[in-house]
Amino acid sequence: DAEITQSPRHKITETGRQVTLACHQTWNHNNMFWYRQDLGHGLRLIHYSYGVQDTNKGEVSDGYSVSRSNTEDLPLTLESAASSQTSVYFCASSESFSGLDEQYFGPGTRLTVT
């Protein structure tokens, strides 16, 4: 069965370190998204991609970057981790650009920055 996976599932890092969170989907979806989930805020969009070599900033993109070199993967990099980036991160994918399709979510990565 097709799926979307994230790794690691849990990560503890120190302030100032670079961290990369992996996201891999086997749906062959063009669209991929990164969100962070914080209490009281729901999910907020960090970055998104509508295809290979395409990346776009979401509403909370400062301090994060992504790259899309193939259809399956959209890694999220925290350039210099800050305590404010302690959160649960979710990757998602969807099939088309039309907005009609639901997003499929990964299991999440819980990141703690100390």
Add this chain to the structure above:
Amino acid sequence: AQSVAQPEDQVNVAEGNPLTVKCTYSVSGNPYLFWYVQYPNRGLQFLLKYITGDNLVKGSYGFEAEFNKSQTSFHLKKPSALVSDSALYFCAVSIRSNDYKLSFGAGTTVTVRA
């Protein structure tokens, strides 16, 4: 601009009773509306969506939602709640003019007591 409000942080119901989770939205244009559910330590799962057509939408696990344009609402309902429906529920909206990016509400925690 687009936004979603879930006015209740928590909803508590007895098993077998009707369940309603409220959602209101604010958009410029025609909205696409979604409900997702999140079980503990899991990613979000799609429940149902409204794109166009019939205002009453039926989804997974016996849930349904009614789109009300005049009240800008999209409340989630289930006629008879189960203990297994206890979870975190998110309403989300997207619009064409914002590239169909999803905006999520803060979430409503549903607890169904036996």
